Amino acid sequence: MSKNFNALTENSNRKPKKLSDKIRVRPFKSRLLAELISEFESRNATGGWCGYAMLDAIPEALHCCIETKARNHHNPLCTVMFLKGSNAQNYLLRSEDHGYVLLGQDLRILHSGASLSDALDMVQIRCYRN
Numbered sequence: 001m002s003k004n005f006n007a008l009t010e011n012s013n014r015k016p017k018k019l020s021d022k023i024r025v026r027p028f029k030s031r032l033l034a035e036l037i038s039e040f041e042s043r044n045a046t047g048g049w050c051g052y053a054m055l056d057a058i059p060e061a062l063h064c065c066i067e068t069k070a071r072n073h074h075n076p077l078c079t080v081m082f083l084k085g086s087n088a089q090n091y092l093l094r095s096e097d098h099g100y101v102l103l104g105q106d107l108r109i110l111h112s113g114a115s116l117s118d119a120l121d122m123v124q125i126r127c128y129r130n
Helices: 003-010 030-043 116-129
Strands: 023-026 049-055 078-083 090-095 099-103 109-113
Touching: 030 049, 030 116, 078 116, 090 116, 099 116, 109 116
Parallel strands: none
Antiparallel strands: 023 090, 049 078, 078 090, 090 099, 099 109
16 A cells, blocks of 8 residues: 555545545456445445446546546446435545545545445445434
């Protein structure tokens, strides 16, 4: 894990400002897409999940902290998650260096790690805290 990324996760009030701080993302490949869809379907009956959207391009608001190659027309680059009773959007990305990265609506890093399940758990934990 790079020094810059450690600084980002340790200080959640900070947003990436320099190119070296940007998170490099990769598309969700078919196996990962199947895992993601399975996770969402299994969580549908629990907690506050009400939907998600898979995007083939990074939303404009994320360009300040995301670095990616050209648009991938076959696999999504980002997933936006929605919870009941909340208009907040959480963005799930797959990083080249850090596994799954979960960004809050304020673009702060909420979670990073190898486990998709842990990243999705963090969305629900934050929802119940608020």
